[in-house]
Amino acid sequence: MNRTMQHDVSSTQELLLPPVGRRSFLKVVLQATAAIGLSATAGRQIAEAVERGVRPSVIWLHFQECTGCSESLLRTSHPDIAELILENISLDYHETLMAAAGVQAEEVLKQAMKANAGRYILVVEGSIPTKIDGQYMKIAGKTGIAMLKEVAESAALVVAIGSCASWGGIPSADPNPTGAVGVPEILKGKKVATLPGCPANPYILLGTVFQFAVMGTLPELDEKGRPKFAYGRTIHEHCPRRAHFDAGRFASKFGDQGHRLGYCLYKLGCKGPSTHANCSVSHFCEVVDAWPIGLGHPCFGCTEKDIAFRIPLFNTTNIDRPTPPDTYPEVNPVQGDISAWATGAAGLVAGALLGGSYMTAKYLNKQEGTPDAGNTPPPDAERKQEKKS
């Protein structure tokens, strides 16, 4: 970040990085967009637009959190997401990554907001304390509530990254001493894309931000503001341990034989059946199996407001959609609206036709002198004859 966040306010829009080769850049963006489920055409469109110089201005605010979402973003290694975003978005303000501090940092924020008013993307990490009018947190003399409202006012898009910013996360766990809430609670009436996760998968952020910057649209969101491309299905639906669940093979204790053999973790409290997320298909830091279930720990439901930090870690949860969803082909599909009478009549006609064909074939065979024409015994008679002999 220090490479991009300049101490001098006037140079906050400049990036002093060497250009990436066209081929490698396209490859990186195509990999990233494919990883989040966008089509190759959309990926190419985005890559070319970014290459043409479309660099969305991003202002990143931190409230109550552990900075895990930023850490996750920066640790992505293949493709090098940190390099990608530092070279292709204009990350104009990020408190934990910028070199500036104090008054200088506040000037950077003001400058970035002024220069890109109505066009910048506001990314928020962390929950916002609301008790005692938000006095639990102050930045530059302002409460988190005031700061969020002020910066969001001129933003083209607000993205809440991580579970804390989406709905409160860890700081909102009982007894929620600071009255922590997510961004949508503070910015009621303003569209907020929520990307929950503890941490959130950085590719989801990348896909959402680039689609908005290049196409001016947001991915389709669910009723909780989550992009459906990433949160449309439960972990359980595409879990690599699902075959064990279906076959009734479970780990019952950490370290038991079932656990060692990679059996289903449901009995250990896995919340995968009720958790909408794509961790099972988009692992962290591009390391194979770098996600809870991949490492032998039950999913704890971090993308769900009513599960993570609400239901105890090792308690079991309800199973959503235990039967195939409506979108699947039916097991016993209705074959049409033919009445019983019509079915019976059709049966009679078919029977008559078959009977007629049989008698005709028998007659013709006789005419042609076929050795056993018309004399082939039915299977039962054949068996009786075999017994006698």
Ligand code: SF4
């Ligand atoms: S219960 Fe958990 S571990 Fe088992 S198949 Fe479902 S998501 Fe995977």
